[in-house]
Amino acid sequence: MRKLILISLILISLSSCSSPESDGKRAGELACKIQKLLQENMQLALDGKKDQIDQSKMEDLKQELEDFKAEIKDKYKDSEDRQRAIEAMQEEMKNCN
Secondary structure (H helix, E strand, O other), X not given: OHHHHHHHXXXXXXXXXXXXXXXXXXXXXXXXXXHXXXXXXXXXXXXXXXXXXXXXXXXXXXXXHHHHHHHHOOOOOOHHHHHHHHHHHHHHHOOOO
């Protein structure tokens, strides 16, 4: 039983580790979400439907961004890792819909 718990803890800790590439991809995904939500809200505003803008989506996205920012703050001091993260983010943002 102890071995099973130990193996489970090791697997959980390994799966929670992130790389510059995965963090960059996540940053790109967040940027795409922000871009999409802003476009939707701008269209609603232009159509005179400001009352249909979902403020809770904006707040949820803002919180997700703040959480991510706190998670990676001071994480990539090495310029090579930082560059890999930026490249992964840019690549992900090419796929924004």
